[in-house]
Each structure stands twice: as structure tokens, then as C-alpha cells.
Amino acid sequence: MRRFLLSALLVASSFAATAQDRFVPVEQRLTAAQLAEVGLSPAQLQALNRVLREAEIAAPAAAAVAARPAAPLPANVPAPAAMHLGLEEGPVTARVVGDVVGWEPGTVFTLDNGQQWQVMKGQMKLRRTLQAPQIEVIPGIAGRWFLQVDEDLPKARVFRLR
Numbered sequence: 001m002r003r004f005l006l007s008a009l010l011v012a013s014s015f016a017a018t019a020q021d022r023f024v025p026v027e028q029r030l031t032a033a034q035l036a037e038v039g040l041s042p043a044q045l046q047a048l049n050r051v052l053r054e055a056e057i058a059a060p061a062a063a064a065v066a067a068r069p070a071a072p073l074p075a076n077v078p079a080p081a082a083m084h085l086g087l088e089e090g091p092v093t094a095r096v097v098g099d100v101v102g103w104e105p106g107t108v109f110t111l112d113n114g115q116q117w118q119v120m121k122g123q124m125k126l127r128r129t130l131q132a133p134q135i136e137v138i139p140g141i142a143g144r145w146f147l148q149v150d151e152d153l154p155k156a157r158v159f160r161l162r
Helices: 002-022 032-038 042-067
Strands: 092-095 099-103 108-110 116-121 124-131 134-139 145-148 156-160
Touching (some): 116 145
Antiparallel strands (some): 099 124, 108 116, 145 156
């Protein structure tokens, strides 16, 4: 029995050590410019690293709990809010005002509905100029949006200016 407890303790500590070894502090994840932009004090940075490290250690336990099927909600309980922000919003379909020859980060698309979307990621040079093409701006997970000029072309990640 004593050997069993000792080996169980060693296994548990090795799992905790492995989880801690995978943790990468925020200072090593970001450049100096990004750290300066965030503007955290040394105490805040230390607290953030501690919280992230603890969350990573707790992740296997949380995954085990999440694997269990959830009990159905009673009929009188409202449904929870959407887990993935942006997915509850539908796509925006409109025409581009003007011609499209391609896009790169910084390109602004003005739509005939008055919206303006700026490209964050993605680059494409079209073989031929498209005159006032019909486009679709599609919502993604966590508030991300993607502009699609044609379903056969790659999408550009965009954000709304107005």
C-alpha cells in the first residue's frame, strides 16, 4: 500500500511538472514592443503569469469534467448566451463601391450599404479587375470577420471601420 501511494504521488507530481514545463511566460510570448503596448506593471505581469500557469495546470481536470454529458435544462430556463461571439450574427452581403484589383493588409473596402471594412490579414492580386463585385463578409469565432470576393478565392481577415 505504501509503495502504491508513493508511486501515485510520483505520477501526479510528474503530470504537474509536465504542465508547468509547457507554460511559457508572457514576456517570452510577446516582443518588447507588444509588452510596452499592453502596459502591464511588473506586479500585473507576475499575476497574469501565475493565473495562466494555474489555468494550464487545471486544464486536464477541466477537460475531464467537460467530457461528461450535460444535463438538459428545464423548459423554463433560458438558453445560455452564444459561446462563440460573432457567430450569432449573419453574414453581410453587399457590393463594393468601385473596382477590386486585389487586397493586402490596410486595403479598405467601401460597400454600397455604407459600411467600410479594412483588411488585417490576407493578400491577393486578382488576374482581372472586378468592377463593383458582390462580396460577403462572414462572421467567425470571437468577433473575427472574413471578406469573401469569390468562393474560389482565399478570404481576407477584416475589421469594420464604420
